[in-house]
Every structure is written in structure tokens, then in C-alpha cells.
Amino acid sequence: MEDIFKVHHEDARNIDKIIKNKIVDVTITSPPYFDLKDYGSDNQIGYGQDYEAYLDDLKIVFQKVFNVTKESGTLWVIIDAYRREGEVVPLPFDFSHKLREVGWKLKEVIIWGKDRTVPWAHKGQMRNLFEYILVFSKSDDFNFYIDEVRDFETLKKWWVKYPERYNPKGKTPDAIWNFDIPTQGSWGNGYIRHFCPLPEEMIEQMLKLTTKEDDVVLDCFSGSGSVLSKALNMKRRYIGFELNQEYIDMFHNYIKETNEEKSSKYCISKKNRIGQAKFEKLVNDLRALKYARLLYKKLQTEGFKNVLKIYVKRTYTLSNGDRKYLKVKYLFLLEDRSRKNEIAKKVEDWTKKAPFSKFGIAPTYLYTHKVTSFIEILTNEKKDLYIYDFKATHRFVKKIKIEELNRSGKNNVIISSIQVDLNESDYA
Ligand SMILES: C[S@@+](CC[C@H](N)C(=O)[O-])C[C@H]1O[C@@H](n2cnc3c(N)ncnc32)[C@H](O)[C@@H]1O
Missing domain, CATH: 3.40.50.150 (Vaccinia Virus protein VP39)
Structure with missing residues (x-):
């Protein structure tokens, strides 16, 4: 032929x-x-x-x-x-x-x-x-493989603060x-x-x-x-x-x-194109952390002051038709068990509404008031832990070992093995 x-x-x-x-x-x-x-x-x-x-x-x-x-x-x-x-x-x-x-x-x-x-x-x-x-x-x-041509290098600095607004694969060309x-x-x-x-x-x-x-x-x-x-x-x-x-x-x-x-x-x-994969991971990491920070803030403003820390664990990405979700586990450390059920109910409700529903996150929540079981779950990770405060989750405050957790400070409420250390001005 x-x-x-x-x-x-x-x-x-x-x-x-x-x-x-x-x-x-x-x-x-x-x-x-x-x-x-x-x-x-x-x-x-x-x-x-x-x-x-x-x-x-x-x-x-x-x-x-x-x-x-x-x-x-x-x-x-x-x-x-x-x-x-x-x-x-x-x-x-x-x-x-x-x-x-x-x-x-x-x-x-x-x-x-x-x-x-x-x-x-x-x-x-x-x-x-x-x-x-x-x-x-x-x-x-x-x-139409739009992800192949997304621009991830020239995105404005805002993605650092608002990762939920940006497609983690980058911007669609005009x-x-x-x-x-x-x-x-x-x-x-x-x-x-x-x-x-x-x-x-x-x-x-x-x-x-x-x-x-x-x-x-x-x-x-x-x-x-x-x-x-x-x-x-x-x-x-x-x-x-x-x-x-x-x-x-x-x-x-x-x-x-x-x-x-x-x-x-x-x-x-x-x-x-590995650069693009890195960017995608970073935006997803930022989303997972910011989500925890917003939850913490919301709990505080609604009067649930007994939430001490939230541990964030990213697992994998879940596809549902065209949409992709990040599977993320959030483990809450509470001061006592008094309002545990109430908190769980509130968090479930908020999850369904904006801004939380905009993050593309499929969360799982766990609650404990025992520092020992909190630490037990964390030790399973066998990684360094990064601590973020309640004001920003694009830069970790410090890196700690698990034993140091109790001394990590009152404001340092988000804990994760996710390491993000971005200087906003670098992305302006
Ligand atoms: C605008 S040019 C194409 C230029 C091309 N895109 C390039 O990058 O060089 C159009 C071409 O069509 C060819 N052409 C004209 N009539 C044709 C036909 N009936 N069959 C095949 N080719 C034809 C011409 O010789 C010319 O090379």
C-alpha cells in the first residue's frame, strides 16, 4: 500500500x-x-x-x-x-x-x-x-487539551493569597x-x-x-x-x-x-513541563492550607474558642466527571470534648457553602481532644511538620519535630507536613 x-x-x-x-x-x-x-x-x-x-x-x-x-x-x-x-x-x-x-x-x-x-x-x-x-x-x-497550553508563569501575585480563584494548572490563554x-x-x-x-x-x-x-x-x-x-x-x-x-x-x-x-x-x-506540575502542586497545597485557616477563623468568630489546632493532610486528587477535587483530611485538636458534636455539625454545614465550597476540596474531618491521639496520628506521617499561623498560610512560621508540638505557640494553629514558603513579592 x-x-x-x-x-x-x-x-x-x-x-x-x-x-x-x-x-x-x-x-x-x-x-x-x-x-x-x-x-x-x-x-x-x-x-x-x-x-x-x-x-x-x-x-x-x-x-x-x-x-x-x-x-x-x-x-x-x-x-x-x-x-x-x-x-x-x-x-x-x-x-x-x-x-x-x-x-x-x-x-x-x-x-x-x-x-x-x-x-x-x-x-x-x-x-x-x-x-x-x-x-x-x-x-x-x-x-481540546487546554491544560497543555495554560500559562502558569505569568500569573499575578494574587494566586498566592487567593489560590482558590486560580486553576492550579494555570491561566487559559486569551x-x-x-x-x-x-x-x-x-x-x-x-x-x-x-x-x-x-x-x-x-x-x-x-x-x-x-x-x-x-x-x-x-x-x-x-x-x-x-x-x-x-x-x-x-x-x-x-x-x-x-x-x-x-x-x-x-x-x-x-x-x-x-x-x-x-x-x-x-x-x-x-x-x-515539570514546571507546570510543580505549580499545580503548589496551588493545591495553598488551597488545602488556606481552607484550614478559614475554618479556624470562622470557628473563632462563631465563638468556638476551644479549637486549638488543625492538622492538614493532603491525600490524593479525586476526579468527578470534568471536575477534580483534592482529598484533604483535617484533624481538629480541641481543648475539651464539650462542644465537639456542635462543632462537627457547623463545619459540615459551612463546607457546603461559599467560600469553602469554592476550593475544590473534598474534606474529611476528624476531631479529638486528646493531645496524645493527635500526636499519634501525626507521628504516623514520620515527616517534618510545618507550622502556620492564623494570619497567613503561604509561609510557614517554623519547622518542628513532633515532640515540640505543645510549645509551638498559641497563634500557630495550622500544622501540616505540607511545606510552603512563598515570598509574595517574588510573584508580583
Ligand atoms: C497560503 S499558501 C500556504 C502557505 C503555508 N501555510 C505555509 O506555511 O507555507 C497556499 C498554498 O496552496 C497551494 N494551492 C493552491 N491551490 C491548490 C490546490 N487546488 N490544491 C493544493 N494546493 C493548492 C498554493 O500553491 C500555495 O502553496
Whole structure:
């Protein structure tokens, strides 16, 4: 059987001649421009066509892309509006209507902010600094791995104080993407001379969002192959269609020269994601501790002064459908047993309401008034203990051994083997 995972020197309208089954996970493509640009081959879509014929041809191509896409699949189209005789032709929107007729569901419109353009514009116009990126899905149950692209490095300092408000995996990217257009020199070392390839980081973001390793990536207008080469670097399989053989040859040269280095860079960047895992753990730790502190404060203000200390033990994360909960054990040390049942009842009630219900914590509560049994439970941990006071739980006050517990001070009410020592100003 012929290998289909390559660039085919073939008209994109003939996708069905090459791909016979629903094997495509994602298509990322920028269609040929309408009328303006000659890509130097017969049968090209766009050049010399009228607008309706152009849109109809694109519809045929994306109908076929739809047919070979898995139910979980997505489609990214980079497309720009343009002007005719001083008027805007809203191509991205006309195009979206055509695709809806085929069955594609428009899920998102992203603005791609580009850095470079001419420093002037005609009357009634601004300098054109963006293009549209349209994101379509085949069904409502499509692959979208948002955690893969969450930003956890530039979160404001507030997550230290308000960990319950932040997704522990980081911030969701917004719908304006800023990626610089690659310069001739940076992409292709002189191989690419004819038009602007897409920025590598932007393609990487799309691939991370909608594919995993070994998935199948299609670009039906592959040009210089910037989508396909990135797919290869990131260990995805690729299929391309391109009418101009010269561009295909350039693509082959390019991957021969660069794939080894770029693939190893990809492997390194995968390892760097450990940073994200650390951040997630930290936000979860902060949540578990702050929850105990708020409970303590609430008990105090409601007059339950016989609560002396709360020990916090994080166990594991529990998934319930889309939501994840932290399983956390809270052990209360009481001065005496007098109001134990009353306290337990109150705490259960508060747990169901804000702010406690906002923490994503599935708590278990234990109560004791015997210091010995409190210590017994703690000794099972066989770890150092960190003490936090009732004012802040993002910095431990001191580290103690279990025997020192009685002397840990009146204000030092939260005890845990969780160690958090954050200086707020470092995260500003
Ligand atoms: C905007 S360019 C794609 C650029 C590409 N994304 C890149 O990064 O280099 C559109 C490409 O579609 C190709 N093309 C035009 N009509 C085609 C057709 N009917 N079938 C396949 N490719 C076609 C053109 O030769 C051109 O290379």
C-alpha cells in the first residue's frame, strides 16, 4: 500500500482519492489567497477565479476534509479579510457560512496579532496588523487539551493569597495571539523565498491544543510545509497536499536539515513541563492550607474558642466527571470534648457553602481532644511538620519535630507536613 503520510503533489479537491478513511485528527491550513496571488501552478484555487467560484472550491475541499476527519477532530483555518476597491470583503465570515453548510461547527475566532506591516494606511483604514484564525470542530465531543497550553508563569501575585480563584494548572490563554511572522532567514535558511510561512510557535500551540503524539495532521494547502514540519518535530504523523512541486522539494530539504535539532528541542520542552506540575502542586497545597485557616477563623468568630489546632493532610486528587477535587483530611485538636458534636455539625454545614465550597476540596474531618491521639496520628506521617499561623498560610512560621508540638505557640494553629514558603513579592 502506498504511504499516505507524506506531501502529495495533488489537487486538494482530490483528497478523497488519497485518504479513504476517517483518520485525520486535525487540519491546520491557510488557504490560497483570493485572486491576488499566483502560486505558479495550473488548477490553483483563488488566482483568476471569481469570488463565488473561489468560495465553492474551498467548500468542496473542506467537505472532503470533513469526510476524512475523526468525530473528535478539529480544523484550524488561518484566513484574512481583504479589500476590493476600498471596501472590506469579509472572507472569514463568508467562508464560515460555507463551512457550516458542510457540517463544521465554528467553535472559536482567534485574532492573530502580527508584528510587522507597512507604517501607513489608506483613508478610512487602520494599519492591518491581524489575521483571523477560525477553529472548527466536527462534533461537540472534540479533542481540546487546554491544560497543555495554560500559562502558569505569568500569573499575578494574587494566586498566592487567593489560590482558590486560580486553576492550579494555570491561566487559559486569551483569544488574541501574538506571534511574529518568521523572517526569511529564520525559517528555511533561504529555502523559502516566495511567501510568509506560519510562525512555528503558533503551530505548536495549535498542535498542543488539539493533538497528541502519533495523531494525524493534515494541511491541504501545505505550501512551504510549516505546519507539517512542526508536526514531524512533535512526533505527529502528517499528510500534505500541494500543487507546486518546487514547494514540496523545499519542504523536504527543510526537514532534512532541521528535523533532528527541532525534534530534540521538542523533547526538552516536554521535560520543562515539570514546571507546570510543580505549580499545580503548589496551588493545591495553598488551597488545602488556606481552607484550614478559614475554618479556624470562622470557628473563632462563631465563638468556638476551644479549637486549638488543625492538622492538614493532603491525600490524593479525586476526579468527578470534568471536575477534580483534592482529598484533604483535617484533624481538629480541641481543648475539651464539650462542644465537639456542635462543632462537627457547623463545619459540615459551612463546607457546603461559599467560600469553602469554592476550593475544590473534598474534606474529611476528624476531631479529638486528646493531645496524645493527635500526636499519634501525626507521628504516623514520620515527616517534618510545618507550622502556620492564623494570619497567613503561604509561609510557614517554623519547622518542628513532633515532640515540640505543645510549645509551638498559641497563634500557630495550622500544622501540616505540607511545606510552603512563598515570598509574595517574588510573584508580583
Ligand atoms: C497560503 S499558501 C500556504 C502557505 C503555508 N501555510 C505555509 O506555511 O507555507 C497556499 C498554498 O496552496 C497551494 N494551492 C493552491 N491551490 C491548490 C490546490 N487546488 N490544491 C493544493 N494546493 C493548492 C498554493 O500553491 C500555495 O502553496
